[in-house]
Amino acid sequence: MSALVEPSPSAPTHRRTEAPVARAPDAAKSWSSLSVVEDIAALAEDWRALEDRALMTPYQAYGWVRPFAETVGAAERMAFRHAVLRDAGGAALAILPLVITRRSGIRFAEFIGGKHANYHMGIYDPAFAASLDAAGARLMLAEIGAAIGGLDAFIFVNQPTQWQGVPNPLAQLAGGPSPSGAYKLSLVPGDGEGSLRRSMSSHAHKKLKNKRNRFVTYGPSEIVRARTPAEIARVIDAFLRQKAARFAMMGIADPFAPPAVRRFLERGAQAEGDRPPVLELYSLDVAGQSVATYVGAVQAGRFSGMATSFAMDSE
Missing domain, CATH: 3.40.630 (Aminopeptidase)
Known part of the structure; x- marks a missing residue:
């Protein structure tokens, strides 16, 4: 993968x-x-x-x-x-x-x-x-x-x-x-730390650890993958809201604003028969609120990052 x-x-x-x-x-x-x-x-x-x-x-x-x-x-x-x-x-x-x-x-x-x-x-x-x-x-x-x-x-x-x-x-x-x-990066199941070491310098790895440790002061945090229709809707809501705020701040048109884009994300994130979804949606939740999202396209054991979003009012 x-x-x-x-x-x-x-x-x-x-x-x-x-x-x-x-x-x-x-x-x-x-x-x-x-x-x-x-x-x-x-x-x-x-x-x-x-x-x-x-x-x-x-x-x-x-x-x-x-x-x-x-x-x-x-x-x-x-x-x-x-x-x-x-x-x-x-x-x-x-x-x-x-x-x-x-x-x-x-x-x-x-x-x-x-x-x-x-x-x-x-x-x-x-x-x-x-x-x-x-x-x-x-x-x-x-x-x-x-x-x-x-x-x-x-x-x-x-x-x-x-x-x-x-x-x-x-x-x-x-x-x-x-x-x-x-x-690209080959991922080894169960070896997240090893993947990080292979993909970044020791200095960058240390900074990432420090950021992760800071999350403790903000409340419980977790990465959630959206699987049910309700979870998919929640992550898409957060993604579109965060993207809209970002593009508004930049003063440019939001390419994710058309309703058809939401319908595409919804369909892609749902399984089709016995085939798994082609889109995976993730949310970084802090104290129960989504502060960032990640959308990826998947096929044959490969995950390709499509888009990310961040809450502009989060630290």
């Missing part, structure tokens, strides 16, 4: 890849067919089957993308295009969940999630991803662009350079380092 705590060689880079409208470089084609599907529900079986073995981040999990599409996406009337590459037997080799956007009359394709998703990456069969070099990635984009039709460019930001040791195919294309690094 990994969390975002220490510098990682998988740090994302900002990518802007022009859609090849004339012809892509010659490349060996490692897929048999490609289609573009607008309705995510029609892809549920294929998506889940690929997900069980895929290289992917939590932000492209079916349980993350579908609630986002049906809440935030629906409210903002987003135009979704899910590109699916298949082998000769019809099995999905890759899915790229894309949204069509326009700026200054230019039509782009980007990964779904926007600023709510810290990683923008396709969902790949591991062997397929390993076989896809830069020329193959350009050919893939050329076919996707042709299948969607009318695109001027792809915009791919926050691309991990690699995932689980396998290079990210799209990160091989034109781009540069992100101004914000990504971080």
